[in-house]
Amino acid sequence: MEFAVGLFVLVGIICLGYLSIKLGRMEIVGGKGYEVYALFSNTGGIKTGSSIVLAGVEVGRVKHISLENYQAKIVFSLQPDVKIQEDAIASIKTKGLVGEKYIEITPGGSEKFVPPGGKIRETQPPVDLEELISKILFEKI
């Protein structure tokens, strides 16, 4: 009886651990793929674990965000088979009007690719709709 309870608790703990790793989008042993980084003037609410998409297909996740020289340095963890051209543009977008933030990569045409640990030079911060609307409004009055 005691053994069964112990086993039950153990299985419960393992399940909980599995769930927290999955839901928290954590990687236990480094994960596959490679890392690149990009500097943004504003993250607009991007968090660790946010999706990185290319043509609407998820190709990676945000691994780390830090501050570097008053700019946001976002480290991307990308799938190993996805090659990013040197002139690709990474832009921060919102799903719908008020939805989740994600990073979209628009592929470039360069023959050179961003190496592991390299930098995506071209970035576009999120568009502040509120600010834009207010500018248009005030300009018109």
Added chain:
Amino acid sequence: MGRNMIWIGLFRLTSCLLFALGIVTNCLAGEPLEQIKQNTDKVLAILAEPALKAPDKVRERRELILKAVDKRFDWEEMARRCLARFWPQRTPEEKKEFVKLFKDLLQRVYMDKVEGYSWNKIHYEGETIDGDYGVVKVKIFTAKEQAIHVEYRLLKKKDHWWVYDFSVEGISLTNNYRTQFNEIIVKSSYQELVKKLKAKSAQH
């Protein structure tokens, strides 16, 4: 006496080195920003020129503005980046034709804006240089004192900084056209895109 000579020699050498260093840093500092500023000042001077304000001088004025802009904008680099992954597939003739059409498109879109805008004040916020790449941030104030953030992205080729992209309020020109061109080519074909650009050009 000999010791004095050594000291004087050392002093001269250090002064020369410091002087040379001063010149070098002066050249390096403010390069892309300075070049953008020169061009903007030139365009503003053309716009402010009373002799060119008459309606029959519109053509002449536009040509002068274009000449000034041509010296700073790398149209081919811009067109290449906008066509992105479809660029390497084009023949040299197609590339040449596309650059011309693209330049026409941008001139049509932006000339009215440049001419019609009330450029009240321009504040050069700063520049960042990373190897051969540079970014210059500018704030343009309208007559109503509203600030518009403009960012130029430049590439250094033989000591000359060329603009290959610029963004207004964070929206990049290259990203915008790259998405549009990609959509048209994927949905139909490159020929269809050229047809559309030519039709736009003929409309004007």
